[in-house]
Amino acid sequence: MRVNRQVRLRARPNGIPQADHFEIIVAPLPEVGDRQFLIRNDYLSVEPAMRGWVSAIANYSTPVGIGEVMRSFSAGTVVASRHPGFAEGDRVMGMFGWQDYAVSDGSNVTRKVMEADLPLSLSLGVLGLNGVTAYFGLLDLGMPRPGDTVVVSTAAGAVGSAVGQIAKLMGCRTVGITGGPVKTALCREAFGYDAAIDYKAGDIAAALREACPRGVDVYFDNTSGAISDAVLAQLAIGARIVICGTASVASWDPPPMGPRVERQILVKRARMSGLLVFDFAHRYEEAVARLAAWVREGRLTYREDIVDGIEHCPAAIAELYRGENLGKRLIRLVHA
């Protein structure tokens, strides 16, 4: 008899969720009702935004309830269907949660994965929300022009590495900020950054001055904190700052103090915009089509860091924030 292992939220964290905020429960396989279908999850995603999803403070989504299955993007295969729009064998990506199986009526499906020639796992990374976030954040909010200097924080990450490569495809000079020599090498060698700065190696302001002699035209920010303070001090006139994530800040309750940005925003006539990729849901297919074409042409590369087994889920968010992964962190499920 098949069962459904689920990772449920056990306690609400203040800050980054740790392994003991979750527990793994063995539940019965769900029934498939009329106009429903059963998804077997093949890959579960782990992403920085999950911190926000379990946070009690005001946010852009209802917090996951205590005792509920952890919300996540997952990619899987339809294994049974009573729904006219989904057939057995269809590959789907959506909000199926950290569990083996999910019943769906289609409303939590982000998209059917039609790129049959490419691995399903990409639908959670470079062809998933990470790639789409990079695409719309950089192009629609960052508005890069050829010759612009584009700085990316968490430059080797799933979003950042795509931002850097897309900026390069747009004719920009790209500067990646990341932690440690392995990731800076990855930035230069795999993701084509013109310069890579190791924020753990010392004077980030001096490194930025050297890498951005004409200032920073676009800053794609995944970190906030001291890294952002250094970048904001070196904006060019008319700079665009895209706030995509705040990975370096452990807790926003209350917000930590930092140097006020208003004067720099004013003097540089800069623009700081918050990015939520869900606002672009009506345009996902446009982005995925373009990203997939770049992947097929070998112009957009990616790294995956896949671990096997649902038992890796509880600690996975904290590991992500410690920067332990090299590439998009996915959990691959091993089904009996």
Place this chain on the structure above:
Amino acid sequence: MRVNRQVRLRARPNGIPQADHFEIIVAPLPEVGDRQFLIRNDYLSVEPAMRGWVSAIANYSTPVGIGEVMRSFSAGTVVASRHPGFAEGDRVMGMFGWQDYAVSDGSNVTRKVMEADLPLSLSLGVLGLNGVTAYFGLLDLGMPRPGDTVVVSTAAGAVGSAVGQIAKLMGCRTVGITGGPVKTALCREAFGYDAAIDYKAGDIAAALREACPRGVDVYFDNTSGAISDAVLAQLAIGARIVICGTASVASWDPPPMGPRVERQILVKRARMSGLLVFDFAHRYEEAVARLAAWVREGRLTYREDIVDGIEHCPAAIAELYRGENLGKRLIRLVHA
């Protein structure tokens, strides 16, 4: 024999310039060369931006040099001309400095004042940079939609009062933040704000919650500091923040600390933009024409606070930052 009194910068302030940073010098009347003309200044402007113009730290204009005439907008009359484009009797507004007379080749003229039916002084206020700043800052960066809640800091000031009224003309709900009962009454009664908040009267967060039950869609900010912190905590989804000035911060060297804004910008998908009105120089006439029409129709009102005599210049910037003026502060020159 006519002379030229000039207010010169004597010492460089760190922060808000005080009376003793200036001195008044009596200079000879300047010669009018070929393709030049002589302007008799009738009104000298005083504005918050002057703090930046004398600051040594990086800014959007070259600092006024020690011993130089204080940079200012002035409005005056051409009293002698050897320039084909300017005739005796023309009324002009531009960067003529804090002095009785200025020789010009036309390059420092912002505009000829063609609204012969309206007082010349308006060319330094509601039909000058203040009005134009309000116009482009609100409409182009703030992008108000009918029904939006628009919050304005220094709401009774020369810029703020125009912002509030233009927002009202656009069909918005307007909330002004200002200091003291006289100015809040002015906001409600003269400038038509739906609500006026006295930031000196106590709990600004509670007052904002009451005045903005659906959150803040547009924040036109002239203050920075604690007032902005309170407004930013109550943004609506998709809010636009226009940074026009930072009047409440005495010194930016180094920048003071405040609560980090990144998370709120991200979660609310807000946009914070810096406004420098000079970036809109090619569109001034569009703004002035529309503002003048509103003034003539009685739909846009203004307050002027005019003092007579150049000897009021040295202390005028500090007085402005203490909020002592009620309306646009101008110095009217009394010529011998």
